[in-house]
Amino acid sequence: MTGVPEITVQNAQRKVRLALAPLRQFAVDALQRCLALAEPAPSDLRTLEQVTLVLVSDRRMSALHAQFLQITGPTDVITFQHGDIFVSVETAAANARGFRTTTDHEVRLYLVHGLLHLHGFDDTTPAQARLMERTQQHLLRALTGVE
DSSP states (O other), X not given: OOSOOEEEEEXXXXXXXXXXXXXXXXXXXXXXXXXXXXXXXXOSTTTOSEEEEEEEOHHHHHHHHHHHHOOOSOOSEEEOTTSEEXXXXXXXXXXXXXXXXXXHHHHHHXXXXXXXXXXTOXXXXXXXXXXXXXXXXXXXXXXXXXO
């Protein structure tokens, strides 16, 4: 299949309140913007039928981090090539305080990061990380007017 996958948002956590309707619309818009980019490597995003943003707690994220990456503790976002993007909302809230942004902004940033991974971007080398960071910031500015 080549086309536009459907994107859904699932709130699987209860610790942090989020406005889900605007986040769902942001996800649709971010997916469209991402697909409009030239991909630096083959894009799974173009072949998926479904992308799911799953909002989870730090506890659930820690379990995923340990199971799939063998790393202890939570992280902000984990992207699976089959189209699931897991975001820890608790980590987003903590990072928002540290970076003086909002939880909503951090969740949107992590969603864009996950979409870029699905679209062939990587951040394992310094050069790849710089490209991904520039692209993330460009998309966030285009979508929200905020970096």
